[in-house]
Amino acid sequence: MESFEDTEDPFPIAKKSKKKQGDGFKGMGLSHSILKGIQKRGYKVPTPIQRKTIPVALQGRDMVAMARTGSGKTACFLIPLFEKLKGRVAKSGARAMILLPTRELALQTLGFIRDIGKFTDLKSCMISGGDNMESQFEAIHGHPDIIVATPGRFVHLCVEMELKLNEIEFVVFDEADRLFEMGFGEQLKDICARLPKGRQTLLFSATLPKSLVEFTRIGLSDPVLIRLDVESKLSEKLECNYIWCRQEEKTSVLLCLLRKLAEMHANRYEKPQIIIFAATRHHVEFINTILGLANITSTYLYSNLDPSARKISVGKFRNRLVQALVVTDIAARGIDIPEVGVVINYHFPATPKLFVHRVGRCARAGKSGEAYTFTTKEDIPYLLDLHLFLGKPFDPSQLGRVPADLLEEDQALLLEWHREKADLESMENVCNNGYSKYLKSKPGASNDSIKRSKQLALSVNTSHPIFGTDITKEGDDLLKRMKNYKPKATIFEISNFGVKEMKQKRSYHEGAIASHRKRGQNEPIPTAKSKRIKLRADDNYVPYLPEDHHSEFGLAVNNFEQAARKVGMDVMGDEEKHIQLQDRMKKWDSRKKKMVGQKTTQKKIRTESGVWISATYKTGKYKQWKDKSKADEQDDDDEEEGGARPDNRQLQIRGWKNAGPGKGKKVRSELKRPEQIHKVREKKLRAMEKSKKKKPKGKGKPRRK
Structure with a gap:
């Protein structure tokens, strides 16, 4: 596998053309209609990843490309796609296919296709879950040139319609690592088995590990690897801030931060748009309600939301009808909204890779951005893991609090809203219950970071720089003295019982207690095990981990250690529906005279490609649609x-x-x-007139004498 790093450019033509404004894409030998669409979209000079990938794709080579989020990866595969397809061929089937992990990313890519390919006659369609299948049957019958799809629904259509993908020439896997993380491996295997061998395949992602086994298995032929900005995973124009707070203070801290951001950007013509990431959909709804009470226009988005509602929410935010968008991690990848200037992590991301994707929603395409992450005492191990992943040392001075006087105002306001709105208290209880369930599924931090966080014993008493003045020095010293104060008296000396005996014990062991405290302040108490490890690490132990071990561990897709942590033995369901499901899974055994568990093997069918998939993909809806239409x-x-x-x-x-x-x-x-239609209407009118003529006017039934 060939590899192009960001140290030198293998395509000097594109590099020379960058000297003149707007000549970068012209030097790639693109057709006039595509260049016109590129200019209409607003692209002037190709980004580094575009300069390296587009010439390789135009040569017909398979490719695996990695670049940080916001670097313009979508145009890297759309421009070669348009150049290869040239024009529309109505009689043949689809000739290009783009697979993406989420519906929102598919909608965004379809918009890019219509913008850049505006001056071509290529026809495109989108296939994703949540849409009407009959309309998708009709779209496939219209012979589109380009199919933009999510893997689950596309496999469903392939099985239902018995699609032949023999005409596919160009395949793109966007956000490739996310496709495998979401469990689409079986669907991707079936799709790749249906594709012809002579196709060109491109893989794009913001975070790709060095071990490309999972990606090359899907059928790449002698691929070229291009990795840019590997060392700097975050944009240089992104400012990361960490705000120290307690879990119950996060909502009031959010209101303080939003008010301060409004003051900071008051002189700007357009206020920056804000994305707020929360852990659960319950928090998303709760935060959206709070922002509405605070007169901050906002909308929300999560996976269980109706597809049309999700589309409306993204449209409102993209068209600047609202200032804030409250989301779960569904919007952490791929969504491109150029005006986003601030990202707020209400809950600390579970993995370092997720942090990179979240904060990557701002500071895109050379613009500046700000990221604010709320950090609690429990999040310190994850913060240490994040800095190991980024390759940057952790400085405790990066953490800062919200001043107490500002925080008290918003806490009093929240209490008043809770008294006025009875629903807020119930919503907050639901959030707390949902967060406790979320913590059970959250992956744990590394053991080294957990030990290091205990040794740090952070106590943040200074205010964050964005809030201006720091806490007074006297108050800082007082808080430190209060925290470090340890009374000599024990619990047994609170009452009069045993006071004399405890004083004698203390005076006898006073020297040992003092030496113990002194050792605890300087270094941890050495044990036999730690002594052996220390002796081994000094002279005779050779480390075997690579320098970028932490970075590659965070980028891993199907890592055995991460998967093993999630494995557990479920003795009993923790919810009523799970308990009922376990009861239904049991049946009566007449021989053993008791209820026994039964095997829950899901029915599978073998497709024409030879892959075994779930039998639920074959429902017969396509046959019904054919008979109906x-x-x-x-x-x-x-x-x-x-x-x-x-x-x-x-x-x-x-x-x-x-x-x-x-x-x-x-x-x-x-x-x-x-x-x-006119003939039927005239016939009805004639029948009505005829019935009126037969009815006698002004004469009723004769009375009986």
Whole structure:
């Protein structure tokens, strides 16, 4: 596998063309329609990752590309895609396919396709979960040139429609590591088995590990590896801030921070948009409600939200109708909103890689940005892991508090809202319960970071620089003295019982207690085990871990150690629905005379590609849609041939089925022509007039004598 690092540029033509404004893309030999779309999109000079990847992709080589978030990776595969497809070919099937992990990222990529490919006649469609399958059946029958899809729904359509992907020439896996992390390995294997061998495959991601086994298994042929900005995982224009607080203070700290940011950016023409990341959807709804009470326009987004509602929320934020977007980690990857200037981590990210993706929503494309992370005492091990991952030393002076006087104002305001709004208290209780469940599933920090955090014993008493003045020195000294004060009297001396005996014991062991405290302040007490390790590490022990061990460990996708931590033995379900599910999984054994567990093997079917997948993918919806819409078994042509003869779809509308040479069987169509509709209406009007004439006017029934 060839590799291009960021030390030298293997394509000097693109580098020389960068000297003139706007000549970077022209030096790549692109067609006029694509260059026009690039200029319409607003791209002037290619980014470093674009200068290295686009020429390689234009040569037809398979490629694995890694660059930090916000570097313009989407254009890296769209521009070669348009150049390779050239123009529309209506009779053939799809010729390019882009697979992405989330619906929001698919919508964003579809928007890029329509912008850059505006002056080409290429047709594209999106296939994702949550949309109507009948409309997706119709989109596939329209012979799109480019399919933008999420793996789960696309496999469902492949199995339902028995799709043949023989015409695919160009395949892109965007956010490749996330595709494997989300459990799409089985679906990707089935899709790759359906693809032709002569295709070109590109993999893109912001964080790719060195071990590319999982990615090369999906069918890359002699790929080129391009890794840029590997050492600096975060943008140089991103300012990271950490605010020390307690768990119960986070909401009031958030209000203080938002008010301070409004003051800092008051002179700007447009206020920066803010993304707030929370751990659970309950916190997302709670924070959105609090922001509404604080007169801060906001919307929210999480995975369980309706797809149309998710689309509306992103649209509001993208069009600057609201200032803040409260989200879970569903929006941590790929979402590109250029005006985002601030990212707030309400909860500390579970992994360092997730932190990189979260804060990467701002400081994109050369712009500056700010990231604020709320840090509690329990988050210190994760903070240490993060700095090991980034390769930067941790400085305790980076942590700062919100001044007490500012915090008390917002805490009093929150208490008042809780008294006025009865729903807030119940929402907060739900958040606390959800957070306790979230902590059970949260991956733990490394053991070394946990030990180091205990040795640090941080006590942050200074205010954060963005809040201006620090806490007074006298108050700082007083807090330190209060924290370090340890009374000599024991609990046994609170009452009069045993006072004399305890004083005698203390005077007898006073020397040992003093030496123990002195050792505790300077260094931990040595044990036999630590002595052996120290002797071994000094002279005779050779470290075997590489220098970038922490970085690669954080980037790993299917790491055995991470997976082993999540493995546990469930003795009993912790929720009512889980307990009921366990009861339903049992059946009566007549031989053993008791209820026994039964095997829960999900039914599988073997696809044409030879991959075993879940049987739920074959539901028969496509056959029902074909019978309902009178669609042909063969693909329909959307365009007329030469403008003289109508295509099959138009012939079907006129009442002909399987139109073609030797096929002229007339069938009844469900669609009516305008003259047929007028004829039915006139017939009804004549019947109504005829019935009125027959009815006698002003005469009732004769009375009986």
